[in-house]
Amino acid sequence: xxxxxxxxxxxxxxxxxxxxxxxxxxxxxxxxxxxxxxxxxxxxxxxxxxxxxxxxxxxxxxxxxxxxxxxxxxxxxxxxxxxxxxxxxxxxxxxxxxxxxxxxxxxxxxxxxxxxxxxxxxxxxxxxxxxxxxxxxxxxxxxxxxxxxxxxxxxxxxxxxxxxxxxxxxxxxxxxxxxxxxxxxxxxxxxxxxxxxxxxxxxxxxxxxxxxxxxxxxxxxxxxxxxxxxxxxxxxxxxxxxxxxxxxxxxxxxxxxxxxxxxxxxxxxxxxxxxxxxxxxxxxxxxxxxxxxxxxxxxxxxxxxxxxxxxxxxxxxxxxxxxxxxxxxxxxxxxxxxxxxxxxxxxxxxxxxxxxxxxxxxxxxxxxxxxxxxxxxxxxxxxxxxxxxxxxxxxxxxxxxxxx
Numbered sequence: 001x002x003x004x005x006x007x008x009x010x011x012x013x014x015x016x017x018x019x020x021x022x023x024x025x026x027x028x029x030x031x032x033x034x035x036x037x038x039x040x041x042x043x044x045x046x047x048x049x050x051x052x053x054x055x056x057x058x059x060x061x062x063x064x065x066x067x068x069x070x071x072x073x074x075x076x077x078x079x080x081x082x083x084x085x086x087x088x089x090x091x092x093x094x095x096x097x098x099x100x101x102x103x104x105x106x107x108x109x110x111x112x113x114x115x116x117x118x119x120x121x122x123x124x125x126x127x128x129x130x131x132x133x134x135x136x137x138x139x140x141x142x143x144x145x146x147x148x149x150x151x152x153x154x155x156x157x158x159x160x161x162x163x164x165x166x167x168x169x170x171x172x173x174x175x176x177x178x179x180x181x182x183x184x185x186x187x188x189x190x191x192x193x194x195x196x197x198x199x200x201x202x203x204x205x206x207x208x209x210x211x212x213x214x215x216x217x218x219x220x221x222x223x224x225x226x227x228x229x230x231x232x233x234x235x236x237x238x239x240x241x242x243x244x245x246x247x248x249x250x251x252x253x254x255x256x257x258x259x260x261x262x263x264x265x266x267x268x269x270x271x272x273x274x275x276x277x278x279x280x281x282x283x284x285x286x287x288x289x290x291x292x293x294x295x296x297x298x299x300x301x302x303x304x305x306x307x308x309x310x311x312x313x314x315x316x317x318x319x320x321x322x323x324x325x326x327x328x329x330x331x332x333x334x335x336x337x338x339x340x341x342x343x344x345x346x347x348x349x350x351x352x353x354x355x356x357x358x359x360x361x362x363x364x365x366x367x368x369x370x371x372x373x374x375x376x377x378x379x380x381x382x383x384x385x386x387x388x389x390x391x392x393x394x395x396x397x398x399x400x401x402x403x404x
Contacts, residue, residue, distance in 0.1 A: 007136045011129060012358040019339055019355070020346050029350035032387040034375040037178070037328065041249040041303055041378075044296040050289040051253075057281035064278045065269060066097035073291040074257045081210075082224040088233045093262040096269055097279050097287070100254040101208045101241040105172075106134040108239070108258065111271035112202055113169050115139025120164065122171040124155050126179055126360035126369040128206065131172045140169060144361055146368040153180035153331070157192060168201040176209045176220065179359055179374040180331045181324020189226035196237040202264065205240045208256070209327040211247040211297055214305055220326055224259070235260040246328070247297055248290045255279060255287040304328055307377045307384045314388040318395045330375040331356070335398075338371050344398075349390035 010018075016035060025031070065071075071091035078084050078095075089095065098104035105128075113119060113135070121135035125144035135142045143164060145155035154177075171192070175184040189205075196203050205223035213220050223240050232238070243256035258265065272278075279287075290296075308323055311330065315321055320333035334341045338355040346352055353373045360369030377384050 002137065004137050004139070008133055009129070009361075012354060015358050016342070016352075016354055019343055020352070023343065023347045025347055025350035029390070031350045031352070032379060032383050032390075033352045034377065034379065034384075034387055035352040035354045037246075037376045037378060038251055039246055039249040039328075039378055040380065041300055043249050043253075044290065044293065046293060046296070047248065047250065047253075047286045047290050051282055051286040054282035054285040057285065060281050062278040062281050062284065064273050065092075066095075066279060067281065067284050070097055070284045070288050070291075071095045073288045074259065077291045078224055078259060081219065082222050082228065084224050084228045085233075088228070088235075089259065090262070094235065094265065095257055095259045096265050096272070097284060098241075098256050098258055098272075099277055099279055100245060100251075101206060101243040101256045102130055103254070103277060104241055104256060104258050105130050105204070105206060106137075107272065107275055107277070108204060108241075108268060109134035109138045109140075109170060111268045112264065113138035113140045118167060119169040120167045122160075122164070122168050122201075124172070124174060124177065125363065126356060127172070128174060128178050129359070131206075132361075135170075142361075143168070144363050146363065146366070147177065147180055147182065148368055153177060153182035154184055154188070157188065157195075162199075165195055165199040165201070168199060170202045170204050171196075172204050172206060173223070174206045174209075175222070176212070176324065176326030178209065178327065179329050179356065179369075179372075181209075181327040181329055183220050183325035186221040186226055186229065189221065189223055190230060193226060193230065193232070193238065201237065202261075203238050205238070207240055208243040208246055210242065212301060212304055212328055213326040214301070214308070214323065216298065216301070227260075234262070237261060237264075239264055244287060244290050247300070249300060250290065253283055253286060255283055255290075303381070304377065307381050310381065310385050311377060311388040314385065314392055318392050318399075328377050330377060332373050332375065333371060334373050335395075336371075338369070338373055342373060345391065345394055349387075349394050351387045351390050 075089045075091045119140045120143040121140045122143045123131040132142045147153040239260035245251040353375050356369030356372030
């Protein structure tokens, strides 16, 4: 067996299952799950219609590069969404459909990392666990940048030493972030591109939450926006990852794309040709319909705005929490140990949330997720409101008990 497998941490949800094992919640409560970021809004009807009409394509072997119509739809969407000038993105060279960002982030790391040279994969902390596992199994060492409240949960890139940048092979960005929802400013993205040029590393921007924001007039910028502003038409050292899972409530379609540096994507395509992970043609056709339509995405954002407004009104008086820049997570400070809080909350209210320390690593004796919890507002509005009311009552009872 690959000895690197022994270095992998248990996945956060495995740790959560162990934490909650043996607890029998009060039977008067129906369970409410705010732990897993699985969208629960209905899938778009137009996508389902195209998918059903395309099922005969199951008899066709799909090409790894994907169909032209999908790559063209992705390019058009990128141009409109991130202000990329028409013609900069070539559908044949700068875009590659993938089976969701999870698979792509992992595979991309295997293709890009040069093992056994002391290389680093730099990641935010807390972070999406695939960044770490992909780095370890590719033969690199993860290096974690804490996302602290004092910096609005954005890594302090300016404090990173020249030695770390010199050893960096990939830096993973997640904006809006998982779990904090923090957005990396455009000027920071520009400065990271300059660092990538200076030290020759790849910026891998995980932007799967980019379409979940609150102000329809100001969509958040992405790495492609920074490239466009800099006149960087070759997208050198810059690669973005996008998905229909959150944007379009299609996690089961397993559809996303990677876009950016053509030379990197050429090598990644070669890797994927052997990897055997081409997207089925019927899924690609359904994806075309999703990327070409914005009405369902606006409706999706409206539902999340409703949930955030309702839940924050209930929780803000009793919990240190605020609306994030984007995404569908609430990152909340809790009293005492975060794992103990989650265990007691589950037992007394049947509401499941995840400890922030399970999404982070201890570095120099500090875990930036400790004392925080992540709540995924993916359930229907009524369930999210009910969960917030139970959490408020739980906190109120405990504070009253502590005061006695």
